[in-house]
Amino acid sequence: MLSYLPDGISSFASDIDRHMTLIYWICGIWFVLVEFFLLYCLIAFRKKEGVRAAWLPADTKKSNAWILIPVFFVLIFDLWIEADSASVWAKIKEDVPAEGMQVRVTGRQFGWDFRYPGEDGVLDTADDFVSIGEMHVPVNEVIRFQLESVDVIHAFYVPELRLKQDVVPGRSIPGWFDTNTEGVFTIACAELCGANHTQMYGSLHVQSRQDFDAWAAQQR
Numbered sequence: 001m002l003s004y005l006p007d008g009i010s011s012f013a014s015d016i017d018r019h020m021t022l023i024y025w026i027c028g029i030w031f032v033l034v035e036f037f038l039l040y041c042l043i044a045f046r047k048k049e050g051v052r053a054a055w056l057p058a059d060t061k062k063s064n065a066w067i068l069i070p071v072f073f074v075l076i077f078d079l080w081i082e083a084d085s086a087s088v089w090a091k092i093k094e095d096v097p098a099e100g101m102q103v104r105v106t107g108r109q110f111g112w113d114f115r116y117p118g119e120d121g122v123l124d125t126a127d128d129f130v131s132i133g134e135m136h137v138p139v140n141e142v143i144r145f146q147l148e149s150v151d152v153i154h155a156f157y158v159p160e161l162r163l164k165q166d167v168v169p170g171r172s173i174p175g176w177f178d179t180n181t182e183g184v185f186t187i188a189c190a191e192l193c194g195a196n197h198t199q200m201y202g203s204l205h206v207q208s209r210q211d212f213d214a215w216a217a218q219q220r
């Protein structure tokens with residue numbers, strides 16, 4: 001059903017997909033039920049000879065039940081979605097791994113920069129290097145990132161990671177991901193950020209540790 005999404009490559013991709021499938025089915029079934037009920041009402045209560053439309057004050061228990069029973073069901077399904085999202089949210093947003101390479105991702109009109117720590121593994125030291133437009137990461141390793149913007153709000157989006165996070169000027173937003181498949185993937189901006197927003201692409205290169213080290217050495 002969610003086949004328009006590419007195969008996930010992060011360890012939390014399947015959790016996001018499960019959650020989206022749940023929302024998809026709950027909203028889908030409700031939508032069909034409500035539309036059929038609406039259609040039924042349009043036909044059953046259409047204009048008839050000699051019958052005048054009446055205003056009903058809805059002050060009886062029976063008429064209130066028409067509102068309160070559906071509201072009760074909506075609330076139950078809402079809580080179901082809420083309960084399922086809690087574990088996904090915790091995994092991605094709260095239980096950030098303590099270990100892993102740090103990369104600072106900076107969005108600007110209209111591209112992405114990636115600042116890597118040098119050999120000392122610490123950002124903002126003399127041996128840092130910056131890659132314009134290309135983010136390289138070693139496969140099967142945790143990458144911790146800080147998202148920053150120098151101008152307007154952008155959104156860092158990699159469909160294969162199932163990761164989409166707003167980038168807000170004046171803030172440094174932490175996050176993480178890991179990968180299980182080597183390849184080149186598109187990084188897009190998912191927030192309308194100006195005239196060339198649709199051209200704001202970068203690329204994510206997931207490589208073996210060896211290839212990543214060779215690339216990093218070359219950049220330095």
Ligand SMILES: [Cu+2]
Nearest residue numbers: 154189193200
């Ligand atoms: Cu943007």
